[in-house]
Amino acid sequence: MRELFEHGLKDIYWAEKALTKALPKMQKNATSPDLQNAIATHLEETRGHVTIVEAVFESIGKKAKAEKCDAMQGLIEEGDSILKETSPGPVRDAGIIAAAQKVEHYEIATYGTLATYAKTLGEKTALDHLLKILAQEKIVMKHSQS
Ligand SMILES: [Fe+2]
Ligand SMILES: [Fe+2]
Numbered sequence: 001m002r003e004l005f006e007h008g009l010k011d012i013y014w015a016e017k018a019l020t021k022a023l024p025k026m027q028k029n030a031t032s033p034d035l036q037n038a039i040a041t042h043l044e045e046t047r048g049h050v051t052i053v054e055a056v057f058e059s060i061g062k063k064a065k066a067e068k069c070d071a072m073q074g075l076i077e078e079g080d081s082i083l084k085e086t087s088p089g090p091v092r093d094a095g096i097i098a099a100a101q102k103v104e105h106y107e108i109a110t111y112g113t114l115a116t117y118a119k120t121l122g123e124k125t126a127l128d129h130l131l132k133i134l135a136q137e138k139i140v141m142k143h144s145q146s
Pocket of ligand 1: 016045046049107137
């Protein structure tokens, strides 16, 4: 269980860092100012998540380490191909929103699992941090659906 927990942390650490690199491109290519702003906010939150995940590592006495997350890599590539296949406008924006929702679902599923592991392992501080991120991801999800 502890091994699964640590592996999952490395995985999401990589994923959040990859997102901080991918989101600016999505922001630049979005047409609607609302969507651009929403992505900008999400980028700031994502940077915050990187820092909180580092605190989770620290709370379990481990050095923060990233391990390539193939799932997030695939989701980011999907987002890239939407940019290649569309031109600026509402259709591209809809594609960007769809890609962002998939990313959010992946994050929610992952943090939900990690929180369960932390709880089972009795890692109280880690659990608090993870629940904080999870709550933020769920808010992003709600907004992107409205
Ligand atoms: Fe996140
Ligand atoms: Fe997110």
